[in-house]
Amino acid sequence: MLNKDMKAPTKTMNAAKKSSRPAPKTRAGNKPAEEKVGRYYYKGNRHKQLRAFVTVVKLGSLTRAAEALYLSQPTISLQLQALERELGLSLLERSRRRINLTDAGEALYELTRPLVEGWETLDGDFQAKVKGLHGGRLTIAAGTSTIQYLLPDLVRRFRERFPAVKLQLANVTGKDGLAMLREDQADFAVGSMLDVPNDIAWAPVHHYDPMLIMPPEHPLAAKEEIVLEDLSPYGLILPPQRLSTYRLVDLVFQQRQVPYQVAIEVGGWDVIKEYVAMGLGISIVTGICITEADRGRLAVRNLRQYFPQRAYGVVMRKGKFLSAEARAFIDLINPGLLTHRDYDESGHSQR
Secondary structure, three states: OOOHHHHHHHHHHHHHHHHHOOOOOEOOEOOOHHHHOOOOOOOOOHHHHHHHHHHHHHHOOHHHHHHHHOOOHHHHHHHHHHHHHHHOOOOEEEOOOOEEEOHHHHHHHHHHHHHHHHHHOHHHHHHHHHHOOOOOEEEEEEOHHHHHHHOHHHHHHHHHHOOOOEEEEEEOOHHHHHHHHHOOOOOEEEEEOOOOOOOEEEEEEEEEOEEEEEOOOOHHHHOOOOOHHHHOOOEEEEOOOOOHHHHHHHHHHHHOOOOOEEEEEOOOHHHHHHHHHOOOOEEEEEHHHOOHHHHHHOEEEEOOOOOOOEEEEEEEEOOOOOOHHHHHHHHHHOOOHHHOOOEOOOOOEOO
């Protein structure tokens, strides 16, 4: 049986044990809750918050972003609120019709979009690095002339090296091509540009002279030197007015105050060359479409002294993360292009 003198130390030991126990953990971690004041988390995942932010900006609404990410609209909203509270800045200006970026939002979007896109393609890029390009998909936007005259040899070489990659050539031009880039429906585009928007990076690679084409028996075919005024009496066959070639021809004639007439508007260089060969008119085309066979059936004269060269190159959205497949194709177009100052080593557009 224990006496009183033996019980006292026991109480002291129990008190010591209690005092030596660690303070209970809070939900925020080992630190007391008061040390976490000012920190707001929604499920504590910065990647999810940034992915929600980028998706909302790309698609223009919370509803569409929620559908794309298979989440509820309140979840997207909470993730955005948590991100804004953590950064201490307003990122979006919300209205009934659309969502606009604040200055801080634009800065964050420019930084995070390549990161989010890179994360989403990480698995495929990793496999491509480890095993080589044994799969994947590549979509290139380009106009008819680019697909027909510039890309065939590049496509052949790419298919020889990477036969398992599914390649899609989207036949689009102008605004339609830019829309595909902005909506990430195309990895990049190949073509010619007269006006480059601020959100687009363009690297010209090939340059082609403007050429006057006519039937061999045409009166102008006998002249070695042709001036712009010589074209006035003859009807031109040109692409439709919505295309840049027509606008460029019209601009040169207007600037030099030389009258001209359009006999036929028709799309496609092959069609135009065929109509010229039939004697239905003359035309001003880009040298990209002139083949050796054409020189055998048409009279061709260089008009570089009047019309500017047309440059063809790689077009992409600024900040776009290039997949391994895209980088491989661009390297075929120009091996040094991705080391250009507009791009970093991973293929991100820097401007």
